[in-house]
Amino acid sequence: MSESQKQPPFLGIFFVATAGQNGSLLGSDEEEIVLLVLSILNTSSNQVVCTSPFVVQPRTADINENLLSEECKIDFKLSDDQVRTAIPLETAIEQLDEIVRQNAGDEEFTLVVDGQLPLRQCLHPEACAKEISLPAYYNSFFDLKKEFAKRYEVRLEEINEMLEHLGLNPSDEPSDSILSRVNQMTLIASKMLTDGYQFETKEIINMKLEPGICSKFEEVDSNCVVRARGLPWQSSDQDIAKFFRGLNIAKGGVALCLSLQGRRNGEALVRFESQEHRDMALKRHKHHIATRYIEVYKATGEDFINVAGGKLFLFPLKIARGLN
Incomplete structure (x- = not known):
């Protein structure tokens, strides 16, 4: 921006x-x-x-x-x-x-x-x-x-x-x-x-995460999305935005992944304003929230829509690593 x-x-x-x-x-x-x-x-x-x-x-x-x-x-x-x-x-x-x-x-x-x-x-x-x-x-x-x-x-x-x-x-x-x-x-x-x-x-540099609604029919650029894994289970969208402080996240750009039981599972999809910011986000792979290190991988626009659009979406580890 x-x-x-x-x-x-x-x-x-x-x-x-x-x-x-x-x-x-x-x-x-x-x-x-x-x-x-x-x-x-x-x-x-x-x-x-x-x-x-x-x-x-x-x-x-x-x-x-x-x-x-x-x-x-x-x-x-x-x-x-x-x-x-x-x-x-x-x-x-x-x-x-x-x-x-x-x-x-x-x-x-x-x-x-x-x-x-x-x-x-x-x-x-x-x-x-x-x-x-x-x-x-x-x-x-x-x-x-x-x-x-x-x-x-x-x-x-x-x-x-x-x-x-x-x-x-x-x-x-x-x-x-x-x-x-x-x-x-x-x-x-x-x-x-x-x-x-x-x-x-x-x-x-955006200092606040702006709320927004993502339609399941929206097109999301895969070059702007990452998957964050290993988050504390209680992490909110604001906590995740804080982890990526300095980078501009798109409006409504944090989607928390849920388990089959509807609980947060320590994973999230994050959509940035541009590929430039996505690429900088990838360099935060294994940076920390408190004592926990967070894994950051490439993801796709479809992944983001599946989560933000309300579908339950779980990431097998082998698939996540294949996206990096």
């Missing part, structure tokens, strides 16, 4: 890294966030207002030593002092919000991220799991990859490829890894503004 309006006065170039997989697998392993970097760009003057990095301490870190993994320290060139002064995610969110209010005031401010994963697969699920309230501006964003493709009519997946396409030399940027990626993204956004591009169509 997207929303079109005039270009906001301020863009927040936002970078997220975790203690685990990053890049195209960001958020797929449920590892906690260890780095947040925000650069605020004034779209009128095309000038950077400020750049603020935050080293984040995972809750699973050793409380006594207050250390991140050696791999994280090497990847982002973090000094021992930066690691020792790492702060909890909720504190980093609060301090970032103060920076936004100090520099953007009451004017509109919209985040720009490298793809869908930093917010949809990483920050929103972790904040939800930790019961951290996020300011409203985290519920919409510009996807730099998509905006770049609109302006230059070429889809590039890597920041270095985008820089090369624009004739910008990454070596001109500071070598400090904690800032280099957000600085490179800011270079790209600034160049796009210079070339006359308007950032106007926001990606929207």
Whole structure:
């Protein structure tokens, strides 16, 4: 889902890294966030207002030593002092919000991220799991990859490829890894503004599951449906939507499976707004609700209709695995 309006006065170039997989697998392993970097760009003057990095301490870190993994320290060139002064995610969110209010005031401010994963697969699920309230501006964003493709009519997946396409030399940027990626993204956004591009169509993150009725005669795209298995039996449609927080579920898009006795059996069919969101949902295979891991498989539109339309529908395990 997207929303079109005039270009906001301020863009927040936002970078997220975790203690685990990053890049195209960001958020797929449920590892906690260890780095947040925000650069605020004034779209009128095309000038950077400020750049603020935050080293984040995972809750699973050793409380006594207050250390991140050696791999994280090497990847982002973090000094021992930066690691020792790492702060909890909720504190980093609060301090970032103060920076936004100090520099953007009451004017509109919209985040720009490298793809869908930093917010949809990483920050929103972790904040939800930790019961951290996020300011409203985290519920919409510009996807730099998509905006770049609109302006230059070429889809590039890597920041270095985008820089090369624009004739910008990454070596001109500071070598400090904690800032280099957000600085490179800011270079790209600034160049796009210079070339006359308007950032106007926001990606929207739905925060509530909207009710809806699905007819048994409705056509449902099989590329938008997953099956979730291993759910706590008491799980409601809202609990399932919370598990998939950050991804947009279609109206009435959660259908709970029932046993022959009419009881919930720990399975559900979930229909997303697009294949892009379905594909991100599949990467949450074996993510957790409390101590239970949830299996997520591909399903079909017919499967969804059979359940949402009122038919009892049981999934033999061999069939479910065959759909993945």
